[in-house]
Amino acid sequence: MHQLFSLVLGQRDLSRAGDLFSLEDVDIEDCLSQALDQIKAISCSADYLTSDNDQAVVEICITRITTAIRETGSIEKHSAALVALWESCLEHKLTPPGESTEDTPHAKIASDITSCILQNYSCPSVMTLAVPVAVRFLQRGNKELSRNMSSYLSLAAMAKADLLSDHAEAVTLSVLGEMFCRAVVLQSFSR
Template identity: 70%
Template sequence: MMHQLFRLVLGQKDLSRAGDLFSLDDSEIEDSLTEALEQIKIISSSSDYQTNNNDQAVVEICITRITTAIRETGSIEKHAKSLVGLWDSCLEHNLRALGKDEDTPYSKIASDITSCILQNYNQPPVMALAVPIAVKFLHRGNKDLCKNMSNYLSLASITKADLLADHTEVIVKSILQGNAMLLRVLPAVYEKQPQPINRHLPELLALLAQLEEPGQYHLLRLLHVAAKRKQIEVAQKCVPVLIRHLKDSTHTDIILNILIEIAGYEPLALNSFLPMLKEIGERFPYLIGQMARIYGAVGHVDEERARSCLTYLVSQLANMEHSFHHILLLEIKSITDTFVSILGPQSRDIFRMSNSFTTIARLLSRQLENAKTGSSR
């Protein structure tokens, strides 16, 4: 049964006694909170609530008292259904700001409940009730609420991405309308529901150049997750955008790791971009180890590409301005083991012959030149 002071304040909408609720102990009113929330929902749903300052003030004070008691008694799970029910009812009303800094009565209620739910973001039973409602607030034209919901959904995606999966389409649309904060939920959601994201991939890729660094990072994380699923269509859409972005990006490392992932199952998607990658490797020698892996993958496609990729890999083996010689040697050996005819029977001797990378590079280079001359006769 509801505490008598709550019953008086809410029953008679008595603003003069509302402040007295704070003199009561949290444990004294904890059993009343669900019923009080339901009573608030009735008051706020009345036709004159929007213009009734007294009722709005009573509701505001009561919600503050309720959310404080929920926090102090750790009873969010017990009262979540009524709390989320009141939150949901706000969606039936106008939530757009009235003036520059003036919230509507319903956006105030929604905002207070959002704060309470955000404080308890890591409780799965509460999340299960709250996530479907939080998603609805994204498109209601209130920037602050949208930002808070995005925060909440980002936190929820860390532990319960499956709860967001059914709402992937709405989340992607919110991102495409400029809500970059939600990009961080996409990698986790993609694992559960890739189709809506794949459908909008060209539009998401188009955002890459416009986003600030954190947004770029989260979008690239998504592309890495997508690349690991070995979908050729996704790979083909990603590669040109990633290569373009590689030239002047602070995220070269993650971009190259995505390209290496793609090269592992769709090397032809990278073939026409090798000259550009070579140029980037020359500008940034610390990337040569990753470049070698991409060249190595493309070099396995056929003998013609093997010869062309070996020329680059051997030239880098002779280059002493980096420390990736072991990686280069592994890639060279892997290609020449696949296409034995390129170096002929003496290939094994070349790799055994010397501990000097420059000597091996010189011998390989000579052998490639001989093979080229022999094949052109």
Template identity: 75%
Template sequence: MHHLFGLVLAQKDLSRAGDLFSLDDAEIEGSLSEALEQIRIISSSVDYQTNDNDQAVVEICITRITTAIRETESIEKHGKALVALWESCLEHNLKPSGKDEDTPHAKIASDIMSCILQNYNRPPVMALAVPVAVKFLQRGNKELCRNMSSYLSLAAIAEVDLLADHTDVIFFLFFLWC
């Protein structure tokens, strides 16, 4: 892993996290999957929901990673790690609190979802993402579901076969919400 990414994630060093944006995308591209795995570990810790520092470090790192993936067009290379982090969010609370604020894991899920599903025209990425997207639809976070349905509509246009196995669930959830 790139030294600075390793340092920021190992020490959860918020003061150095912003420095990640001074690095060239190509310089860090090779270590993005490993950084995503470290983020998955951090976000799965028992105290993550209440640790503002860890949440801020994770948000900054995810923004840096998704930017680098877009700029280097390396979604196929890092898709598996992105989907693994995205799917790990399903193990946590995703429903907003009473004040309509997203939970920390819903924030991660939203950031990762947009990075992955904007690549609806790339079948290898969608083959990994669609089954996880359907699981998110079943979790009941309305904002995530609304955004997800838009992306899945685009995926259906580009690669209808990828959604064919999930049409029953998708139609059921559509009628449930309407």
């Protein structure tokens, strides 16, 4: 792994995390999957939810990694590690507690990764990994994530419908559930 990524992630050094943006994309491209694996270990640790420092380091590193992936066109090379981190978010709470509108730390990670993965809806190898995970996000109750997943999945369906065929029931139930919730809200306002 690049020395600066090792330092920032290994020591969770927020003061040096911004320096990652001074690196050339091509200089870090080979270590991105390794960095994603380390981010997954950090975000799954017991103290992640209570450590603002760790959360900030992870957010900065994810932004740097997803930028490098886009700029180098290396989504296929890093899709397995990216999808593994994304999927690990499903093991954690994704809906804000009570009346809070602020995303949970794992919902932030999932949101940051979603577009990087699903903007590649025309790439079958990436979508083969991503679609089963995206469908699971539809059922987790985070409205913003569900809305984004639905939009990207509709693009994936247009590009390669057979990728969604195994998940048609789950997608349909999610869409119907969303429509039902909207109907109930609209009906309550009309009274």
